[in-house]
Amino acid sequence: MIFDTEPQNWTELQDYVGQMFNECGFETEISKVVELVRGKKEIDVYTQDTKSEYKPTILVECKFWNKPISQETIHSFRTVVADFGANVGFIVSKNGFQKGSYEAAQKTNIKLVSLKELEYEYYSKWKQAMVEKYMPFADRLFPYWDYPGKMPEDGGTINFELQQLISAAYTPIRRIGPTDQMRDGFKRNYPMKLPVLDDDFNQVGELEINTDRQYFDFVEENKDRAFEQFKKLYRE
Structure with a gap:
């Protein structure tokens, strides 16, 4: 996979995600403050695949919590992604998600993943970008x-x-x-x-x-x- 080690805290998790997207060749910022319909919001990782045909914008929330993520967190992040107009939103969790969280993410552009699952999704892009x-x-x-x-x-x-x-x-x-x-x-x-x-x-x-x-x-x-x-x- 992309990383050989596991992040030890929230900051490292955020940095791992940012590094991965940066190495994929995406334009990436960590802790970016974005403008929403109802004010501003700091995003853990903001990234955009500017080399692809439709240049999708991706927002990532990193959760290094010792418990599964609740559906309330999903609803809140879904609002942020929608207000900003991002194409995709990822919530990366250290300890998974509650059952209600998956239901809250159904039929939305929110994806619930572990770091390894995120790496798997972008592994091919990462390899090609590193070769290039x-x-x-x-x-x-x-x-x-x-x-x-x-x-x-x-x-x-x-x-x-x-x-x-x-x-x-x-x-x-x-x-x-x-x-x-x-x-x-x-x-x-x-x-x-x-x-x-x-x-x-x-x-x-x-x-x-x-x-x-x-x-x-x-x-x-x-x-x-x-x-x-x-x-x-x-x-x-």
């Missing part, structure tokens, strides 16, 4: 490992085994490609084990990647380092 974000960095490395590949500008040779070792160390970046942008793209088999290299290309350890979150975190942390190490190998 990091594709330029994979393209930047492509000439260094694609056969027959580029040659050093000084006309000399490179150590092929070392080139393969560096390629292995940055496999997550190299493997991002056009097929990942397909609707059902980006499917990785975990665990994925990578050699860890120092600045002189010596292997100093091994890293294991087990989730998509760890995969993209690795790409974010190493996208520039990978490029610099390939440039160093090719004496650029």
Whole structure:
């Protein structure tokens, strides 16, 4: 799924939701004050999918309560969503919802979910957005490992085994490609084990990647380092 850890308090729950929508490429604000028919209201997470055809606006209420959410809370939030004119409203609950809450949300644009259920709903969009974000960095490395590949500008040779070792160390970046942008793209088999290299290309350890979150975190942390190490190998 999108997150490997669980939020420990209300602020973290709100931040997780905001981060997810932001990584999906949506325009997102946390604790946004919006204008309603009868005054103003602070929304936990406001987000809009500006890349889609009809650009839906989404309001999210985060409830880190130790008890299920009541139907009164649903009715209140439904009024907020309607007054603002949002397309969808999510209530994200730590401990579920009372039976009457589901009845209150029927035939409305309010969805009652846990954080994991929200992640599941947006998982595909999240993957595609992350691939789109990091594709330029994979393209930047492509000439260094694609056969027959580029040659050093000084006309000399490179150590092929070392080139393969560096390629292995940055496999997550190299493997991002056009097929990942397909609707059902980006499917990785975990665990994925990578050699860890120092600045002189010596292997100093091994890293294991087990989730998509760890995969993209690795790409974010190493996208520039990978490029610099390939440039160093090719004496650029």
